[in-house]
Amino acid sequence: MYLDQSLREYLNDLSSSQPTPGGGSAAALSGAMGAALASMVTRLTIGKSGYADVQDEIEDILQKTEELRERFQQLIQEDSDAYERLAMSFRLPKGNAEENEARSRVIQVRLHEAALVPLEVAERAAELMRFCVRLAQIGNKNVRSDIAAGAALVVSAAQGAAWMVRVNLRSLRNQQLVEQLQGRLETALLQVETGHADVVRLVGGTL
16 A cells, blocks of 8 residues: 555655556645645644634635545555556456457456546546635635645646546547546546636735
C-alpha cells in the first residue's frame, strides 16, 4: 500500500521502469495535496479574529476537504490496482475462439474499470475546486497564496487524470459508454478550469 510507504519510497517507485504507480496515481496524489492545502487554509481561518461570521461555513468546508483528501489517498492505490488487473487480463489465454472471446470480454471490463478511477479523480477535483474558490473568497487572507497553490495542484490532478481516462477509452468498444464517460470528463474539466480562473482572479488581485 502506497500510503504505508515514505514519500521517498513512493517517488522512487514512480520514477522506476515498473508500470505502477503511474500517471493516474500521481494525479490522485496531486489531488490529495490540493485537498490538504485547502484543509490547512480552513484551519488557519477557524478561530481567527475577523472571520467569526464565516466560522460555520469554514468548518463545513474543512469536513468536506478532509473527506476529499481521504478519498484521493485511496485513489492513489486504486489506480495502480486497476491497471494491474487490466494488465493481467491481457495475459489470459487466447488459444482458440472461445478463449479469445472470453479474454476480450474481460479486457473490456477491465478497461472500463481502469477509466473509472481517474475519472473519479477528475470529478473529485472539480468538487474540490469549488471549495478552493470559496476559500479564496472567505478564507484567511494571509494564506491566500496557499489556496492558490492548492488550486494549481487540483488542476494538475484533473488534467493528469484526464489523460489516463482517454487512453483507456480509446480501446473501449461500447461507443455509448465511451461518449457517456467522455461527457463526464469534459464536464469535470470545465468546472476545474472555470474554478481555477476564479481563484487566480481572486488571489492574483491581492498579491
